[in-house]
Amino acid sequence: MMFKVGLGFDSHRLVAGRPLIIGGVNIPSVVGCQAHSDGDVLIHALIDALLGAAGLGDIGQKFPETDLAYKNISSLELLRRVMAEIKASGLAVVNADTLVILERPKLAPFIAQMKEHLCPLLDLQPSSLGIKAKTAEGMGEIGSGQAVEAWATTLLTG
Ligand code: MG
Numbered sequence: 765m766m767f768k769v770g771l772g773f774d775s776h777r778l779v780a781g782r783p784l785i786i787g788g789v790n791i792p793s794v795v796g797c798q799a800h801s802d803g804d805v806l807i808h809a810l811i812d813a814l815l816g817a818a819g820l821g822d823i824g825q826k827f828p829e830t831d832l833a834y835k836n837i838s839s840l841e842l843l844r845r846v847m848a849e850i851k852a853s854g855l856a857v858v859n860a861d862t863l864v865i866l867e868r869p870k871l872a873p874f875i876a877q878m879k880e881h882l883c884p885l886l887d888l889q890p891s892s893l894g895i896k897a898k899t900a901e902g903m904g905e906i907g908s909g910q911a912v913e914a915w916a917t918t919l920l921t922g
Contacts, residue, residue, distance in 0.1 A: 765921055768855070770817025772916040774808035778909060786864060786871065786912075787878025787895060788840045793869055797912065800829040804839035806864050806878070806895070809914040811839075811846050813860065817920045818850050843885050855922035857886045861894035862916040867909045871897035 778784075782796030787806045797803025811823045820826075827834045827842055834842075850857070864871060875897065879890045886893065900907035 767858070768817040768819075768920045768922075770813035770815070770916075770918045770920065772809040772812030772814070772816065772918075773914070774805045774812065774823075775911055775913040776803050776805050777911050784869075785839070786866075786914075787874070788838075788881030789874045789877045791869060791871065791874055795909070801827070801834055801837050801842065802839050805912050805914040806862055806916070807839035807843050807882075809916040810860060810862060810882070810918070811843055813916040813918040814846055814850055814857070814920070817918055818853055818855055820846075820849060820853070840881060840885065843882070847885055847887075850920065853922065855920045857888055857892075858919040858921050859888065859892040859894075860886060860916060860918040861896075862914060863894075863896040863898055865898045865900055865906050865913045865915075867899050867902070867907055 776797035776799050778795040779798045784791045784793035784796040785802045785804045875895045878895055883890055905911040
């Protein structure tokens, strides 16, 4: 049995007039992610961790921003496609751990809902998917509410 670890990161600028979608959940907010897709920073970090672990490149190669097919596409759909490739490579996800750094709103009330979206796609029990919400304690662009950042690690086996 082989194990492969992956690391992913993503960040987006927050602007007025865009939905704030994190972990597949539409979070009530006056600002949202400026992005070509739906800007789901958590799923984008997770996808890069999965692709990295599987040796399948990265999200920018798979879903180019220049391709209109991906304009405003749901990142849940992107994750579904990536997981199909992971499974086709004979790999399965053992666990994933993630964190989102966002000053406001508080994400804790939405974490269970995020897991309901993500766990079936990853074939994981909720106890094998970590989603942690942090703030930047007022420091930098994240702290001033101008940006959001996410990190993810995952372990694959096959
Ligand atoms: Mg992104």
